[in-house]
Amino acid sequence: MMNPRVSLDQWRTLQAVIDYGGYAQAAKQLHRSQSSVSYAVNKLQMQLSLKLLHIQGRKAVLTEAGKVLLQRSRQLISEAYAIEQQAHHLQQGWEAEIRLAVEASYPTQLVMDALRQFEPLGKQTRIRLEEVVLSGAEELLLNGDTDLAISPFIPQGFFGDELLQVHFIAVAHADHALHQLERNLTTHDLNRETHVIISDSGSKGMDAGWISDARRWTVSSPESAHKIISNGLGFGWLPEKEIEQELDNQTLKILPLNEGRHETAILYLVYADPDQAGPATRQLAAILKQVSAEN
Amino acid sequence: MMNPRVSLDQWRTLQAVIDYGGYAQAAKQLHRSQSSVSYAVNKLQMQLSLKLLHIQGRKAVLTEAGKVLLQRSRQLISEAYAIEQQAHHLQQGWEAEIRLAVEASYPTQLVMDALRQFEPLGKQTRIRLEEVVLSGAEELLLNGDTDLAISPFIPQGFFGDELLQVHFIAVAHADHALHQLERNLTTHDLNRETHVIISDSGSKGMDAGWISDARRWTVSSPESAHKIISNGLGFGWLPEKEIEQELDNQTLKILPLNEGRHETAILYLVYADPDQAGPATRQLAAILKQVSAEN
DNA sequence: TAAGATATATCTAAAATTTAGATATGTAAA
DNA sequence: TTTACATATCTAAATTTTAGATATATCTTA
Incomplete structure (x- = not known):
């Protein structure tokens, strides 16, 4: 069966690094430590045996693979979020249909x-x-x-x-x-x-x-x-x-x-x-x- | 920003409960304990403030909301899995395009x-x-x-x-x-x-x-x-x-x-x-x- | 080119989460 | 009523994740 090993949080963290311009900035936005962000992204890359970011100078930059997977992961996150939204609406009694x-x-x-x-x-x-x-x-x-x-x-x-x-x-x-x-x-x-x-x-x-x-x-x-x-x-x-x-x-x-x-x-x-x-x-x-x- | 709080693992666990016919069976298939499965599903329901399963007799049965969300979560899981598959292909040098x-x-x-x-x-x-x-x-x-x-x-x-x-x-x-x-x-x-x-x-x-x-x-x-x-x-x-x-x-x-x-x-x-x-x-x-x- | 500023990497201990195992509780079948 | 089956809950242990400190590397600027 399909059993994803990478967590939503890991993808979300990768996104934050790109969106906020670095590990440190992502950490600040996510209210977590820089080392925690670093850990999450490293684990992600380890699990995929694939580099998604490489350090160019002192900045983290997406690799080609990173670009592709980041884009897909954005959809994934927004779908996950949408499900929770729907759960909230159902919780409030909104009908599904x-x-x-x-x-x-x-x-x-x-x-x-x-x-x-x-x-x-x-x-x-x-x-x-x-x-x-x-x-x-x-x-x-x-x-x-x-x-x-x-x-x-x-x-x-x-x-x-x-x-x-x-x-x-x-x-x-x-x-x-x-x-x-x-x-x-x-x-x-x-x-x-x-x-x-x-x-x-x-x-x-x-x-x-x-x-x-x-x-x-x-x-x-x-x-x-x-x-x-x-x-x-x-x-x-x-x-x-x-x-x-x-x-x-x-x-x-x-x-x-x-x-x-x-x-x-x-x-x-x-x-x-x-x-x-x-x-x-x-x-x-x-x-x-x-x-x-x-x- | 979109920040899902429910993990893929939680959705996956819910699916397993349904697909394998109960908490105990799901636990066996997932190589985890029954209490662990119970914990994951309960946390999920807690986070959504919504019952997804109810116990009918001694069996877990989906609620209406549960049906709707389970269906969507299946898509979510398979998309997450597909991303990891693609990562694997990229890792092996397969082009994205x-x-x-x-x-x-x-x-x-x-x-x-x-x-x-x-x-x-x-x-x-x-x-x-x-x-x-x-x-x-x-x-x-x-x-x-x-x-x-x-x-x-x-x-x-x-x-x-x-x-x-x-x-x-x-x-x-x-x-x-x-x-x-x-x-x-x-x-x-x-x-x-x-x-x-x-x-x-x-x-x-x-x-x-x-x-x-x-x-x-x-x-x-x-x-x-x-x-x-x-x-x-x-x-x-x-x-x-x-x-x-x-x-x-x-x-x-x-x-x-x-x-x-x-x-x-x-x-x-x-x-x-x-x-x-x-x-x-x-x-x-x-x-x-x-x-x-x-x- | 050296010093200061900025950014990521890594290490360790602490914190948080998740897990298993034991046991309780409840239902169905014999 | 007893037995078998299924989920709920409790606690301690295991695992994972986090923060903080520090190391390493690069860019900037004087």
């Missing part, structure tokens, strides 16, 4: 903004991000497979805060048949065309839209739905924010429905367990609320 | 084959690969900026071995004007067409081909030349190996020249200094000769 489930209609940009803000505060906390659709978040919450979820509803027995309202608009490509009728559309009109709907990533199979549609395409992400509709292959409800530009330049047009032209989905931030949530989870939750509110 | 300059007309596949063979023998030796053209290798050799070079000639005062002969063939795309004449070509014919030549990556500016060409495109790599010629935008001499397929399927055709239809470039493996070359450099040189000979 947060599992976050995000409903796909929640704007990706906001997730990214939140993670960027969280990162420096996150103290070594990894984020495991899962994108889910509709009841997908609920399923993860019920199974205890996520710590936080952004979901369009709050499952029974859970707590959550409103994060964001997403406005869905019924649209089709400007060239789509539904836009050629030039009158308000009826259910009958819609039933003759391909309806693009987003399927559920959970296993419960709750579908949005009219389940009764004869002709429909089911896709697993809003991006796919968007792409299909933008290509004129069907109609459907898409998040307002995502299609602003296409509405502006008239590639997509709002369907002239009598009702249901707009649908609003409210996205909630749901905790797996608000009491057991650690400080990192709370921190991330706060940031998510903030970026959502700013939006 | 080999700088290799390769003439672009040397087949990339052979470089890759050689590096793949070298890697396990290379003992932590990094390779710095530079692709050069014509006098580029010479310049690096003269400036001491490379250890090994694959070059089309051996600069004054250097030593080298023949590696490979590269056959260049004068070609143009089948649809190219030069192929429509259906007779042997004259210098005059060539001068009316675009000649694609490879420029020099050195600063001396030795160009291959006829410097006198009125119409010529100068490119900095054989790949670019190949691409241009394959697109019918000019003619030029390309390495036989690289265009075998295109000659077979007749996209490229050999120019019916009276002379100079073929040109042979000999590539040499040149040492910056054969006496000072370390074992890794010699090893790599041997592999390069071998893969070149097999070709």
